[in-house]
Amino acid sequence: MTIYNIYTQYVIFYVYPKILQPYSNYQFIDGHLMALSQPQALTNPLDGQQLQRLQSALEGMSPIQLTWAGGYLAGLASQQLQPITTETEAHQSITILFGSESGNARSIAEALAERATSCGYEARLFSMEDYYLRELTKERLVLIVVSTHGEGDPPEGARDLHSYLHGKRAPRLDKLKYAVLGLGDSSYQYFCQTAKEFDNRLHELGAERLLERIDCDVDYQKLSDDWTKKTLDLTKAHLPAQRPKVVKLTTAAAKNPQLCYGRDNPYRTRLLDNQRITGRGAVADVHHLILSIDPEIISYSPGDALGVWFQNDPLLTEEVLSEIGLSGDARISAGEGESSLSDALLRHYELTRLHPALVRGWASLANSDDLSRIITDQARLWAYIQQHQVIDLVSQYPARPSVDEFTGLLHPLQPRLYSISSSQTEFEDEIHLTLCLLQYQALGRRYQGGASGFLVDRLSEDESLNVHLVANPGFRLPSNTDTSIIMIGAGTGVAPYRAFMQQRAIDNKGANWLIFGNRHFHNDFLYQLEWQRYRKAGLLDRIDLAFSRDQSEKIYVQHRVHQNGAELYRWLEKGAHLYLCGARVMGGDVKQALIDVVSEQSGQSPEGAKAYLETLRRQGRFQQDLY
Ligand SMILES: Cc1cc2nc3c(=O)[nH]c(=O)nc-3n(C[C@H](O)[C@H](O)[C@H](O)COP(=O)(O)OP(=O)(O)OC[C@H]3O[C@@H](n4cnc5c(N)ncnc54)[C@H](O)[C@@H]3O)c2cc1C
Ligand SMILES: Cc1cc2nc3c(=O)[nH]c(=O)nc-3n(C[C@H](O)[C@H](O)[C@H](O)COP(=O)(O)O)c2cc1C
Structure with a gap:
């Protein structure tokens, strides 16, 4: 399915307004999708239900999301307008595929698409998760920009394409030329692993490298610029360029100030409050931080993270x-x-x-x-x-x-990511974070983590710091507010669920279930009063707690998953969405517990249970944010 189709910008700005504007409750003003207060009922071709579904899908979206949604619909419309390519027809365009989790690969791919378009090429830009896998055999030139996450794992959105290519049914790609740009961080053991795997596998399948893969470390800007330039130069020999186009992608940024702020141009915020939220006797020093934002400039959704720039001690x-x-x-x-x-x-x-x-x-x-x-x-x-x-x-x-x-030996300072633990519908001009100070004693001295030490210990209230938003479209509440959700997390993994519940309290429809774990009930029950209030108000339908060190045997969230397996499976069968957030090790244990539960409850083999969870993941009903 086409989602992000830059070369059809003209559709967004010209065709799309003409097709959809008279019918929808959105209008293009100066090339921007703007919400109208009332649907124009007289000319509306949608029936009541369709209109409601559209409205509920768009409800609560920020201007940047609405603009994106406009592009998405335009892409769909353009697909229906254009003659459908047959199996044998090849794409005479550059297809750019990106796999990104925190947006770096995405912005390089966007810049590449913009540059390709202005050089006169037709460039089709897709997040890998939105790319129709079987199109690959029709491609002649594919450019891949992909990061690596986890421990050498593909970004969430790249997983399907990655496993399709590595599976038995992967097609031969003898007619394909390709280039891969990898993003990574050499302080991780499996440096740019995903890029290496895509590159090697495409080669094995018969595709020909346009140029050698480049693996970028944290200071990727120059290398990626050079790669972009080289790739487009080499493209000349393989694809006809049309007349160069003037692409004005800056207009949207000018209209939407949020687009001006990103990793390359962080937003200046201020620390409003910093409260320790674990008890005095707790080993973990967890803090609730509140940062100020201008809601006219910064808008975020539950599930998003914040990139924080810091200073060393x-x-x-x-x-x-x-x-x-x-x-x-x-x-x-x-x-x-x-x-x-x-x-x-x-x-x-x-x-x-x-x-x-x-x-x-x-x-x-x-x-x-x-x-x-x-x-x-x-x-x-x-x-x-x-x-x-x-x-x-x-x-x-x-x-x-x-x-x-x-x-010359040091890496440039990198921002750290933190899940946002507030919802903007509840705290319009604030961003909340739930931060565990990384500190330990060793070799006779006390050590701290760079960013957590800065935020928790060294930054005073009212002082300023630089941040940028990191959208996390792979960790979102269901668009249908009637849908039930199951939230599983330990420690600071509870952070996005606080944002989820603030949002759900406003929507107040689907059932909510939290499975939370930490060390001790008395010291480490993060946001205890808030969960109790939600419970009393009937908003939190279930809460299951695992305090690992309150008894002689260790009890973790995965044990609660096991114990409540029948109920959990019932919720899933009724359509609940499942979320998993927190440390990677915990995530692995919980996933194993989920496989056991699905296998026991459905009578399927462990392989069948894995496939069940994989289907949920593909449907966007099982979302994970592990770090
Ligand atoms: C998407 C995402 C969301 C996240 N959300 C949150 C969140 O909501 N809350 C939160 O608190 N964190 C969260 N994190 C983790 C966070 O980004 C940082 O990784 C964490 O705060 C540590 O960063 P730091 O700069 O303090 O430590 P760093 O400076 O990055 O690390 C310190 C160094 O100390 C070393 N070290 C660590 N422990 C030991 C030890 N015991 N003995 C010897 N050496 C050690 C490490 O190898 C490391 O090199 C999230 C991460 C991601 C990717
Ligand atoms: C939790 C986490 C795990 C990561 N694991 C790896 C890894 O295994 N190998 C690697 O080369 N880079 C790893 N990285 C670094 C990212 O690939 C790098 O930051 C990249 O620029 C992110 O690009 P993206 O924003 O497009 O996802 C990891 C980053 C994070 C936050």
């Missing part, structure tokens, strides 16, 4: 400088311009996460047998990376690098 920066024997006053160019080394370490470089190139590079400076042994053993290298920070490396294996040698 000044004490840590000083310590690192003292260990490596460099003066913080040295001048270097970092970020936008020139700054002192200490300022650059504070604002522009990762000082809490290690990655293999850093450890290897440091080994070449440090001249240590122990470190040399670590870097030659992959398992030891990864264990070292996961259990240490930059300060450990530079203090355990002393060296005297130059400023350039040292900063």
Whole structure:
């Protein structure tokens, strides 16, 4: 199904308004889809039910979502207007497929499509999840931009295409030319794994590389720009370009200020409040943070996350400088311009996460047998990376690098993501986060995580920080508010469910069931009073709690899933949507429990139960947000 079809922009701006405008309760004004207050009933070709369904699907959407929905409908309309290609007909256009979770691959793919269009090519742009798999055999040129998530896993939306290509029924693709751009982070063990797998598999299926795959690390901008340029240059030999088009994608951003703010241009917000929400005796230091936003500029939906930019701990920066024997006053160019080394370490470089190139590079400076042994053993290298920070490396294996040698080994500072725990319908000008401070004691010192330390410990109320919204279309409440939901999560995994319930309290229709786990009832029952209020008001139909350390045997959320298997399966059979959020390890255990439950309740084999859950996932009825 076509969802995102840039080359049919003319349809969005010209054809679509003509086809749909007289009939719908949306109108194009200056090229923008605007909601009218009343449906124009006289000319409306939809029957009452259709109109209601359309209205309920569009209800609560932000301007950016409405604009997108406009494009989606236009794509559908254009498909019906255009002659349908036959099996044998090949697409004489570039097809750009992206697989993205936090939007990076998506924005590169969008820029690529925009550039291809302005070079005069027909470019069809799809999120992989919206691409009709069997079209692949008709393609002549496919450009793939894909990130990697989990532990070397495809982004959620890329999974179907990935498994289709890797399955037995994958078609031969001898006529296809393709190029793959991978996005990843080399501090993860399976760097750009998904891009590698797409690239290798397409090659195995007979497709020909237009150019070699590029794997981008966290500082991907330059590499991806070069790849885009090179790819389009090489395209010339394979596809006819029409007359170059002037593409004005900036208009929408000018009209919708939210589009101006993103990862490349973060929004400046302010910390309004920071409250610890775990008890004094709790091991986990979890905080509820409130940030201010201008609702005219920033709009978000339950399920979305926030990208938070942070500064490293000044004490840590000083310590690192003292260990490596460099003066913080040295001048270097970092970020936008020139700054002192200490300022650059504070604002522009990762000082809490290690990655293999850093450890290897440091080994070449440090001249240590122990470190040399670590870097030659992959398992030891990864264990070292996961259990240490930059300060450990530079203090355990002393060296005297130059400023350039040292900063050349560091990764640029990356924003961290946090699930938003509020709904904008309830808190119009605020964003709430539920944040667990990463801290631990080791080797005689106290360590903190970069972002969580900044947000919880170092940022004072009323101080400003940079953030950007990360839409999460794969973690959404059902559009039909009558649908029941089951929310499973542990620890801070409960954050998006608080947003869900605030939204559901307004809609007040479908049944809601929360299965929540943490360590102790007294210390770690996050948002206890709110859940109790929802329960009393009859909004939360069921709540099942798993406090792992309140009794001698450990009880986790997966045990509650097992215990309530019959009821849970009944809900699913009646159409409930299922959500799973929180740490990846917990997610794996819960998924196994769900397989057991479905298998027991339906009498199917574990394989059948897996397929059942997979079908729910494909239908958007089983959504996960694991980190
Ligand atoms: C989609 C998404 C949603 C998320 N939502 C939330 C949320 O709602 N709430 C929330 O709190 N978090 C959430 N997270 C996690 C969050 O993004 C950060 O990963 C987390 O806060 C840690 O980041 P940090 O910068 O504090 O630590 P970092 O600076 O990233 O990590 C510190 C370093 O310490 C090392 N380290 C960690 N523990 C130990 C240890 N015990 N011993 C030795 N070394 C160790 C690690 O290897 C790491 O290199 C989410 C993540 C994603 C992807
Ligand atoms: C929870 C999580 C897991 C990740 N796992 C990997 C991984 O296994 N391998 C890798 O190369 N990158 C990994 N990354 C990094 C992403 O691929 C990288 O941030 C990329 O730019 C994201 O692109 P996207 O926004 O298009 O999804 C991970 C990121 C997150 C947040």
